[in-house]
Amino acid sequence: MPLTRRGFVQFLARGTGAAVAVGVAWKASVSKVFREVLPSRSLAPGNQKWVMVIDLAKCDGCRDCTKACTAMHFVPPMQEWIKVFEITDNEAAGPYFLPRPCMQCDNPPCVRGCPVGATYKRTDGVVIQDDDRCIGCRNCIAQCPYSARSFNWGEPPHTSEELARPYNVEYNYPHRKGTVEKCIFCPEHLRMGKLPACAATCKMGAIYFGDKLDDAVTNGKGETIQFTKIAKRGASFRLMEELGTEPSVYYLPPASRKYPAPDEKAQTETAQAAMPGMAH
Amino acid sequence: MEAREQNLLRSVLENTWRFYVWVAFLIAVLLWGLYAYIQQLRDGLIVTGMRDQISWGLYITNFVFFIGISHAGTLISAILRVTDTEWRTPITRMAEAITVFALCIGGPMVMIDMGRPDRMLNLFRYGRIQSPIVWDVLGVSTYLTGCILYFYIPMIPDLAFLAEQPRLAPWRRRLYSTLAIGWTGTAQQKALLEKAISFMAIFIIPLAVSVHTVVSWIFAMTLRPGWNSSIFGPYFVIGAIYSGTAGVIFSMYVLRRVFHLHDYVEELHFRKLGLLLLAFSLMYLYFNINEYLTAGYKLEGSERMLMQRLFVGDYAVLFWVAQSVCVFIPAVLMIAVLGLKRYHHYTIPGVVLSSAMVIVGAWAKRYIIVVPTLRSPYLPSGQRLPWEWTHYHPTWVEWSITAAAVAGFALIYTLMVKLFPIVSIWETREQPEEVSVFELPDESAPSRWWKPGDVFPILAISALLLCGRSANAAGPAKPKTPKPTAITVEWKTVPAAQAHRESAADESTPLLPRARVFMYTGGLFTPETSPDHPAEGDLKPSSPVAVTATLRDSSGAPISFKPVEFSAKTRLGTLAFGSRPTLADGKAQLVIKDQRYGTYPVQVVFRGDDEYAPATFDVAVDFGVRPAPSLPKAGVLITPYATPYIAVPFLLFYGAMWVAFLYAFGYLILWKMRKFSQAAVAPEIKTAPAAQGA
Numbered sequence: 015m016p017l018t019r020r021g022f023v024q025f026l027a028r029g030t031g032a033a034v035a036v037g038v039a040w041k042a043s044v045s046k047v048f049r050e051v052l053p054s055r056s057l058a059p060g061n062q063k064w065v066m067v068i069d070l071a072k073c074d075g076c077r078d079c080t081k082a083c084t085a086m087h088f089v090p091p092m093q094e095w096i097k098v099f100e101i102t103d104n105e106a107a108g109p110y111f112l113p114r115p116c117m118q119c120d121n122p123p124c125v126r127g128c129p130v131g132a133t134y135k136r137t138d139g140v141v142i143q144d145d146d147r148c149i150g151c152r153n154c155i156a157q158c159p160y161s162a163r164s165f166n167w168g169e170p171p172h173t174s175e176e177l178a179r180p181y182n183v184e185y186n187y188p189h190r191k192g193t194v195e196k197c198i199f200c201p202e203h204l205r206m207g208k209l210p211a212c213a214a215t216c217k218m219g220a221i222y223f224g225d226k227l228d229d230a231v232t233n234g235k236g237e238t239i240q241f242t243k244i245a246k247r248g249a250s251f252r253l254m255e256e257l258g259t260e261p262s263v264y265y266l267p268p269a270s271r272k273y274p275a276p277d278e279k280a281q282t283e284t285a286q287a288a289m290p291g292m293a294h
Numbered sequence: 295m296e297a298r299e300q301n302l303l304r305s306v307l308e309n310t311w312r313f314y315v316w317v318a319f320l321i322a323v324l325l326w327g328l329y330a331y332i333q334q335l336r337d338g339l340i341v342t343g344m345r346d347q348i349s350w351g352l353y354i355t356n357f358v359f360f361i362g363i364s365h366a367g368t369l370i371s372a373i374l375r376v377t378d379t380e381w382r383t384p385i386t387r388m389a390e391a392i393t394v395f396a397l398c399i400g401g402p403m404v405m406i407d408m409g410r411p412d413r414m415l416n417l418f419r420y421g422r423i424q425s426p427i428v429w430d431v432l433g434v435s436t437y438l439t440g441c442i443l444y445f446y447i448p449m450i451p452d453l454a455f456l457a458e459q460p461r462l463a464p465w466r467r468r469l470y471s472t473l474a475i476g477w478t479g480t481a482q483q484k485a486l487l488e489k490a491i492s493f494m495a496i497f498i499i500p501l502a503v504s505v506h507t508v509v510s511w512i513f514a515m516t517l518r519p520g521w522n523s524s525i526f527g528p529y530f531v532i533g534a535i536y537s538g539t540a541g542v543i544f545s546m547y548v549l550r551r552v553f554h555l556h557d558y559v560e561e562l563h564f565r566k567l568g569l570l571l572l573a574f575s576l577m578y579l580y581f582n583i584n585e586y587l588t589a590g591y592k593l594e595g596s597e598r599m600l601m602q603r604l605f606v607g608d609y610a611v612l613f614w615v616a617q618s619v620c621v622f623i624p625a626v627l628m629i630a631v632l633g634l635k636r637y638h639h640y641t642i643p644g645v646v647l648s649s650a651m652v653i654v655g656a657w658a659k660r661y662i663i664v665v666p667t668l669r670s671p672y673l674p675s676g677q678r679l680p681w682e683w684t685h686y687h688p689t690w691v692e693w694s695i696t697a698a699a700v701a702g703f704a705l706i707y708t709l710m711v712k713l714f715p716i717v718s719i720w721e722t723r724e725q726p727e728e729v730s731v732f733e734l735p736d737e738s739a740p741s742r743w744w745k746p747g748d749v750f751p752i753l754a755i756s757a758l759l760l761c762g763r764s765a766n767a768a769g770p771a772k773p774k775t776p777k778p779t780a781i782t783v784e785w786k787t788v789p790a791a792q793a794h795r796e797s798a799a800d801e802s803t804p805l806l807p808r809a810r811v812f813m814y815t816g817g818l819f820t821p822e823t824s825p826d827h828p829a830e831g832d833l834k835p836s837s838p839v840a841v842t843a844t845l846r847d848s849s850g851a852p853i854s855f856k857p858v859e860f861s862a863k864t865r866l867g868t869l870a871f872g873s874r875p876t877l878a879d880g881k882a883q884l885v886i887k888d889q890r891y892g893t894y895p896v897q898v899v900f901r902g903d904d905e906y907a908p909a910t911f912d913v914a915v916d917f918g919v920r921p922a923p924s925l926p927k928a929g930v931l932i933t934p935y936a937t938p939y940i941a942v943p944f945l946l947f948y949g950a951m952w953v954a955f956l957y958a959f960g961y962l963i964l965w966k967m968r969k970f971s972q973a974a975v976a977p978e979i980k981t982a983p984a985a986q987g988a
Contacts, residue, residue, distance in 0.1 A: 049935045052925065056934055061892075061923045062865070092683060093346070099677055114673065120926035123517055129427035130413075130420040135932050137923035149416050150339075150409020153427050155349045156668070159517045161675035165349060165409065168340030191338045192409030209866055224866050227920055229890040232867030240869060242889045254672060257517050260928040 055183075058138030063226040063262075064199055065139070066213070067244060068113055070268035072220035075100065075111035079212035079221060086200070086211040088187050090170035095162075095197035096212045110268035113221065115212065116141060116162040116197035117253065117261030124154035124163065133194070139226075139262050140201055144183050145193040154194055159257055163196045199223075209234060226262075298557065299455075302717050305553040307461055309712070320705040327698020330691040331406060339409055341691045347675050348668040348686040352696050353407035358660045359537070360400030360699070361434065361509050362530070363653075366538020367393030368441050369502040370570070372495040381566055383721040384558040388549060389542045390445040391716070395706045396541070397438045399699050404430070406695060423941040424931040426512045433508040436948045437501055443959045444494045450477050450487065450963070451720040466713075475968060482970040490962040497954040504947065506534040513663065519596040520589070520667035529581045536574040537656035540624075540649035543567050545707070547646040549716055558717050561641055565632065568645035571652070572628040579621045600670040609666045616662050620655025624648035776902060778848045781858065781911040783898050785841040787918075788885060836918040838887040843898040843911065845876045852880020853906060859899045860884045862915070868897075891920040 077098050089095055096115040102108065122141050124133050132148040135141055155163045170189040177188050184201040200210035208214065209232060213221040216234045224231035224241060232238040244250065248266040334341050344351045367389040374382035405411050421428045450473070456462065457471035477483060510530035513521040523529075543564065550559040590601045604613045631637045631644030665686050676684030688696075710716075841860060845853045853876060860871040874882040896915045902908030931937055 044938045048938045048941070050933075053934055056925065057923060061920050092679065097675075097677075099673055101674075112673075120928040121930055122932060125932040126930065127425050127427070127515065129422060129425040129431075130416040131422050131934055132416075132420075134934055135925050135929060137925060139926065147413070147416055147420060148410065149413045151404075151407070151427055152349045152409070153425065153512070155346065156513075156518065156521075157516050159672050161347070161671050161673050164346045166338070167342075167345065168338040194409075207865060224864065226889075227891045228864040228866075228869075228894075229888040230862070230864040230867065230869040232864070236867060238864060238867030238869045240888055259517075260926065 056134060056136055058136045059205055060138065062138045065224060065226045065241060066115065066263045067222040067231050067266065068263065069220045069266040070110055070112060071266060071271045072218040073111040073113055074218055078215050078217060079113055082211040082215035087185060088173060088176040090166060090189050093164040110271055114160060114162060115263060117160055117259065117263045118199060120260035120262065121258055123157035123259060127153045127157040140199045142183050142198060143186060143194060143196055145190055146181060148193040150192040152194065159254055163194050165194050166191050299719055302715050302719055305711055306715055317708060320701045323701035324698050324705060327695045330694035334691050341689060343687045343689045343692060345683040347684050348665060350664055350668060351686055352688045352692040353403050355660045355664050356696055356699055357400050357403040358509055359657045360396045360403065361506060362534035362537045362656060363541045364393045364396035364400060365502050365506055365534035366542045368444055368498050369535055370539060370542060372498045375495040381562060384717045385546055385563055387718045388545050388716055391707065391710055392541050392545060393441045394445045395703055397441060398706060399703045401434050403699060423936045423944060426515045429508045429944060430512060432944065432948050433505040436951050437505045440498050440501055440951060440955055443955055444498055447490050447494060447959065447963060448718060449714060450474055451479060452715050452718060455719055475964065480970055483967050486962050486967045490958040493958040497951055501951050503531055506531045518667050519670060520600045523585065525585060529585060532574060532577050532581055536578045537652060539567060539571045539574055540652035543571060543645055543649035544653060555717060558722060564642045564645045568628055568632050571649060572625065572632060575621055575625040579625060582621060596672050600666060603666050603670060612658065613662055616655055616658035619651045620659050624652050776905055776907045779845060779853060779900060779906045779909040781843050781845050781898050781900055781909045783841060783843045783911045783913045785839055785913065785915045788838040788840050836889055836891055838885050839915055839917055840883055840885045841896060841915060842881055842883045845880045845900055854878045854880055856900060858882045860896065862894045862896045864894065890917040892917060
């Protein structure tokens with residue numbers, strides 16, 4: 015072949031043509047090859063988008079939420095599906111309590127990283143954990159920036175009550191060795207129109223829970239407030255927003271906080287209506 | 295010539311008592327590790343030192359270490375082959391062997407780390423290509439296959455040579471002649487073999503780079519401080535080649551001593567590989583400085599704790615020792631023995647000592663990468679947990695399994711050396727051929743968007759006027775007998791233009807309905823936020839709803855200036871909107887501008903007073919259509935199915951590798967080479983149906 019300009023241009027043109035052909039074929043075939051209708055397990059029983067609002071100004075660190083959660087899900091020892099941290103952002107601000115359930119992220123790193131789809135996002139926003147499928151690789155634990163996941167390192171202690179029911183992802187027990195577990199927003203309660211165990215138990219009414227599409231969140235004391243209003247007026251934030259995980263759990267800042275000891279809680283309850291941080 | 299070959303064959307032909315003692319020792323260690331693993335299978339991973347906070351430990355360290363060691367091998371031998379370096383011939387087989395056996399040990403380390411190894415097959419039943427773990431399964435299995443072929447193909451002439459050795463046991467000779475697949479050494483066969491080898495060498499290089507990159511992505515694809523780093527891919531690849539080169543040098547030294555291979559493995563080889571090792575050590579030093587200085591200079595929030603732990607805190611001793619042993623000391627040592635003329639005679643001990651230090655240091659370095667990061671999460675997840683749950687101390691089980699892994703590696707290597715000649719016999723006689731270059735196909739990536747027609751509904755005003763009396767009106771009579779009252783409620787959606795200053799264009803354009811599954815780039819290339827649709831992304835602001843309550847007495851006359859309360863019943867509670875006074879016409883209006891979707895029972899209550907009895911009215915108010923259930927648009931790569939923009943590149947890359955293997959081994963070696971053997975050597979052998987390999 016002689017070296018000609020024309021030949022080289024033709025060579026380039028053929029290459030471009032091939033690239034275009036590949037692009038067209040891709041465009042035409044990609045939606046046929048890759049499925050996009052969700053499988054049934056990803057479809058929630060109802061059309062909701064669950065959100066939680068935790069008012070840090072009200073949390074006194076009593077850990078009743080943790081206890082209620084542990085009792086309801088028979089959570090094995092050393093695990094806390096909703097864990098109350100004592101956080102000190104800076105010395106001047108001093109410590110405050112931060113209850114941390116699973117954030118049920120809209121962009122969940124755990125779901126992204128799960129090799130077998132044992133953890134998956136449901137249309138109601140809950141990140142479900144399926145321990146029938148989990149292989150125990152613990153990549154989700156490495157992925158989760160909130161440390162919201164726990165592993166059954168050994169055989170968890172069982173109670174007859176726990177073993178009485180067959181395993182279901184909506185309550186996530188009986189617990190099994192070698193699998194990962196976490197908070198799942200109590201889908202079983204939600205089905206029945208009840209609040210999750212932690213929100214229902216919180217005596218301070220610090221944990222609000224509801225459907226974002228209802229634009230209303232309710233706490234354990236039966237107070238229902240408008241979600242968009244509380245989120246906006248309360249200057250709500252989400253934990254580690256900068257990571258782009260898009261959590262479904264919103265926090266109201268611990269402004270003007272008071273931390274009564276558990277025995278003082280009764281008095282606080284009466285006074286709490288006047289406490290700030292809760293619009294209306 | 296003949297003497298040289300006999301000398302090489304000695305390793306295959308002769309066994310000494312030392313060999314048996316060594317093998318017995320390795321088997322003992324292996325059995326001990328097996329015992330430990332059985333303990334772990336029985337009781338669970340509780341027998342290890344790992345806990346929720348530090349959930350990966352020695353096993354993952356070993357995995358990364360062995361995969362790293364494995365790079366040596368093939369990558370070095372492939373690069374040396376492709377660049378046609380002549381001094382490589384005696385050492386390529388050692389290097390390739392290291393690769394294969396390190397992979398055989400490294401791969402299972404992940405299985406040992408798994409909580410449910412019995413569910414291994416879920417990886418194939420439910421595998422999600424979006425997960426870095428699946429990338430690893432894909433990468434490591436492809437790489438192992440490639441390395442076995444790359445180890446095996448250049449050995450074929452030697453196998454044929456061994457099959458003719460009368461001093462060997464008959465079963466071994468049969469094995470060799472089977473494995474030699476009809477090699478007779480004709481010119482065509484040699485050409486084919488060279489072609490297959492160079493083909494494999496070309497493909498094994500990007501494959502090896504990809505495998506350790508993918509290993510690093512297990513860490514780099516997380517949000518953890520210390521792992522969330524974009525240089526992890528090349529950092530791991532360089533670290534892997536570095537430790538692998540050290541592995542090759544060390545094994546060269548051991549084999550040279552044990553089998554007296556001084557004629558083949560000369561000081562030249564230590565010198566050349568030492569220079570390579572020195573170059574890699576400097577590159578690794580550069581990567582380390584880059585990695586730790588950028589983090590340590592800024593001490594950004596989440597990384598601050600990690601850096602303090604590493605530089606001055608509880609991992610400081612390990613960190614500095616590991617860095618010294620892995621990088622600083624070997625680099626200085628090698629510069630001395632390779633660079634300074636007066637120390638040249640220390641080349642072999644200097645380089646070998648360096649490589650031994652590099653191997654140990656590389657392992658410690660992997661540990662430093664895995665554990666301290668997990669120890670430093672964003673949230674203080676160790677609060678109110680016992681000390682041993684937040685501090686990682688490997689238990690005897692983990693150490694035993696680690697020891698067994700090393701022993702297993704040594705054992706396979708030892709047996710391999712006994713079974714196959716460790717120095718290529720045929721290649722040390724002659725020079726290799728040249729290679730050709732191949733390219734991978736390129737993909738363009740257009741975005742796409744699924745659009746079923748769905749119009750934002752214009753809500754009908756369903757009149758519910760004057761229907762029904764209030765429930766409370768039928769209640770027990772009040773002592774003062776206030777006049778009975780009735781509330782009627784009507785509601786309508788306020789035209790969107792009235793409440794929101796949205797453009798007419800937006801009103802007429804139907805909102806793009808969401809696909810059920812968002813295909814990552816579909817969301818990536820579509821603007822997430824437009825002026826009309828704020829970051830919420832998925833939800834269009836619902837239209838405000840005006841609820842008007844009319845309060846009348848029994849005669850139908852409006853009751854003015856009385857408060858009526860509005861509330862809506864939601865799924866989990868009752869949302870109070872507050873109260874509004876009725877005006878002169880008895881009407882009280884409330885405009886609800888909430889972001890609410892769906893139909894809700896709205897209750898309007900008049901509490902009653904001395905004059906008028908209480909009254910209640912319930913009405914179902916439609917706030918707008920709920921969006922169809924779907925996964926959140928913000929979710930990246932969370933779909934249950936394969937996402938094309940991740941699946942296609944990975945499958946294309948590794949698929950191309952498998953096609954290359956099939957061509958080089960299945961076609962060139964199994965199919966074509968056999969034919970030439972039949973034609974050339976034995977007319978009496980009938981044309982048997984040719985075996986098709988894969």
